[in-house]
Amino acid sequence: MSGAPDWTVVRGDFPLLTRTVHGKPLVYLDSANTGQKPECVIASVDDFFRRYNANVSRAVHTLGSEATEAYEAARGKLARFLNVRDDELVLCSGTTFAINLVAYSWALPRLQPGDVILLTRMEHHANIVPWQLIAQRTGAVIRVADLLPDGSLDLDALFAAMTLEVKLLGVTHVSNVLGTINPVATICREARKRGIITVVDGSQAVPHMAVDIPAIGCDFYALTGHKMCGPTGTGVLWAKREHLEAMPPFLGGGEMIKEVRFDGTVFNDPPHRFEAGTPNIAGHIGLGAAVDYLSDLGMDNIAAREAELLAHATEAMSQIDGLRIIGTAPDKAAVISFLVEGAHAHDLATLLDLEGVAVRSGHHCAHPLMQFFGVPATCRASFAFYNTHDEVEAFAAALVKVRRLLA
Ligand code: PLP
Numbered sequence: 455m456s457g458a459p460d461w462t463v464v465r466g467d468f469p470l471l472t473r474t475v476h477g478k479p480l481v482y483l484d485s486a487n488t489g490q491k492p493e494c495v496i497a498s499v500d501d502f503f504r505r506y507n508a509n510v511s512r513a514v515h516t517l518g519s520e521a522t523e524a525y526e527a528a529r530g531k532l533a534r535f536l537n538v539r540d541d542e543l544v545l546c547s548g549t550t551f552a553i554n555l556v557a558y559s560w561a562l563p564r565l566q567p568g569d570v571i572l573l574t575r576m577e578h579h580a581n582i583v584p585w586q587l588i589a590q591r592t593g594a595v596i597r598v599a600d601l602l603p604d605g606s607l608d609l610d611a612l613f614a615a616m617t618l619e620v621k622l623l624g625v626t627h628v629s630n631v632l633g634t635i636n637p638v639a640t641i642c643r644e645a646r647k648r649g650i651i652t653v654v655d656g657s658q659a660v661p662h663m664a665v666d667i668p669a670i671g672c673d674f675y676a677l678t679g680h681k682m683c684g685p686t687g688t689g690v691l692w693a694k695r696e697h698l699e700a701m702p703p704f705l706g707g708g709e710m711i712k713e714v715r716f717d718g719t720v721f722n723d724p725p726h727r728f729e730a731g732t733p734n735i736a737g738h739i740g741l742g743a744a745v746d747y748l749s750d751l752g753m754d755n756i757a758a759r760e761a762e763l764l765a766h767a768t769e770a771m772s773q774i775d776g777l778r779i780i781g782t783a784p785d786k787a788a789v790i791s792f793l794v795e796g797a798h799a800h801d802l803a804t805l806l807d808l809e810g811v812a813v814r815s816g817h818h819c820a821h822p823l824m825q826f827f828g829v830p831a832t833c834r835a836s837f838a839f840y841n842t843h844d845e846v847e848a849f850a851a852a853l854v855k856v857r858r859l860l861a
Contacts, residue, residue: 461794506524682741777795
């Protein structure tokens with residue numbers, strides 16, 4: 455699609471968004487947690503189970519070939535979407551699996567005592583805990599790059615932290631709490647100059663903007679399908695072919711082998727080497743449909759639409775007394791963490807729910823970030839292209855009402 459889509463029509467693609475909650479029209483502002491699904495994604499999963507449900511890469515019968523073809527077609531769609539080769543994409547259950555795969559297959563056999571794994575303070579637990587587990591097993595240590603008060607990465611500090619001992623850098627493309635968009639291409643360029651391997655967590659970027667992995671120049675890029683209109687339990691690890699070739703399998707079982715003998719097993723080539731067992735076939739076919747849908751809308755159109763919604767919501771929220779926005783970096787995705795003076799984040803979210811407004815409250819799987827801002831939890835409103843300006847107004851009105859109730 456070249457011009458901007460008609461967003462009212464687009465909204466109509468999402469059946470769930472017509473429902474009510476506590477007698478009020480649903481205002482769904484939790485897309486950073488999981489995105490809603492358009493009719494075409496739901497239909498593609500339904501169609502798989504109704505017409506050609508079969509296991510992949512095993513059966514020679516018609517259903518088996520149709521399922522395999524559709525599953526591999528989804529890999530191809532994802533590859534084109536990210537501007538990479540099909541055989542560099544491992545299909546998996548999501549970012550958590552993808553990062554664990556890098557941790558256990560790439561890092562565990564390579565890291566040595568005294569090596570440093572560099573992370574940023576804004577990482578999701580999925581890009582912290584696997585590295586802690588690997589550090590415990592290898593004797594490597596974790597170093598943390600800190601933030602500026604507005605929730606941007608302190609780039610000077612980050613680059614200064616890239617010393618000789620650093621072997622791997624884990625950095626999120628977009629923060630799930632602050633919305634900060636990190637300059638990952640610049641960061642990866644600096645890391646590359648120093649021979650540091652880069653793992654970029656793209657979970658919160660891919661739903662919102664065009665992502666061209668070669669232009670980022672990382673070694674590994676992880677994403678999760680359910681935040682980009684796809685089904686849950688789907689995702690991707692992209693890795694440079696040379697890394698995949700050199701990595702031992704993470705899980706053993708069916709599909710990841712060429713030949714099994716009791717005196718030795720020959721592993722399959724990547725990416726299938728890393729896809730042991732029956733995968734989420736229906737889910738990845740649905741994710742392929744989500745990629746078609748997003749591509750048809752145009753990622754630049756989506757980014758522009760969400761920037762408008764973000765500006766509108768930020769302006770409306772800044773009019774509310776006692777409301778504090780956490781994360782005000784100049785380059786942000788449509789995610790707003792906030793607190794209201796004197797109110798606990800969970801109470802706020804519960805009262806907003808009674809008004810039909812779904813926001814997330816809690817630590818957002820980012821404890822170290824909460825510690826940085828000195829708060830136990832925040833509320834987070836996260837927007838997607840299917841939200842409307844009327845919903846932004848309804849959200850602001852609900853906030854005013856809830857604030858009065860809590861005063
Ligand atoms: N990384 C970020 C930035 C996230 O926001 C999330 C999910 O909230 C994850 C990783 C983990 O994704 P998943 O639970 O789908 O593996």
